[in-house]
Amino acid sequence: MKIFVNGKNTDFSGSFTVSELLAEQNVKMPEMVSVELNGQILRRSEFEKTALKDGDKVEFLYFMGGGNGIN
């Protein structure tokens, strides 16, 4: 199936939940990421339950601190 991950059309075989996609995409700190699925922010509690479908658009949105760059 094809999933758009951060705007890139990516091919996957088998089924994936959002949690598994985060792991597959090597997101080391999922706590620092919000996930938008097809334009809606997904509740964190839904990451493990939500199976991705062909054509889904997933955006990882990262927490980013500020000017002093250390927090």
Next chain:
Amino acid sequence: MGLTEEQIERYSRHIILEQIGGTGQEKLLSSKVLIVGAGGLGAPAALYLAAAGVGTIGIIDADKVDLTNLQRQVIHHTKDIGTDKVASAAEKIKAINPDVEVKTYKCWAKADNIRDIIRGYDFVIDGTDNFPAKFLVNDACYFEKTPFSHAGILKFDGQLMTILPGKTACYRCIFNSPPPAGAVPSCSQAGVLGVLAGVIGSLQATEAVKFLLGIGNLLTDTLLTYNALKMEFRRIHLSRNPDCPICGQNPQITKLKDEQQIVCDLRKPK
């Protein structure tokens, strides 16, 4: 109000723009922008807003200038090390443009002072450097219904979005609450390309000017991300989140509170 001869000359490159003109420049001169944090993001924003003739610029920061700031906080100079950031910033703003009235707040933005400070400003620039402060700015602007520009930077990445509270997606629509302490990148992983702050802070100033003039399309319901290494910008469309704890359907946050500060300090222990 009317512009003086000198102002017509100073702002001539604005005034000849069809979208600004003399009327737009007068609007800027009667506008008030608050910059929270005179650091990496706040520095370029303050310099450009001063040059643009934004009539009143407020700056909140309790910190003093130190040597590690100078790699990116371009409003502070080597001679300013050890002085209050608000004083250093105010001096540069006045030097660029004596038309600007500078209001300085030498304090940290906290739940018990920020709403009073924000009140009366037309637009806020979030130039803070930590998550609790970013949530505080979001929440305070929500309660005061003051539009603001949110931004964050880390390493070679930056992002920003403009928020019209109650009308467009807010920071908490995307990020419900600050990340857990253990998840914040460790000191050794952190760092930031100096010029990145200049890029993102200047974009925030652009949004402020557009908002004040009422021109163009604001970066609302959109997160603009930038990666300096790939030289790549991306727009991520967002919408208001019905689950948002402050602007959603069943808000849990009904008054301002301070989120817990997560401390990560690169400086050597004194």
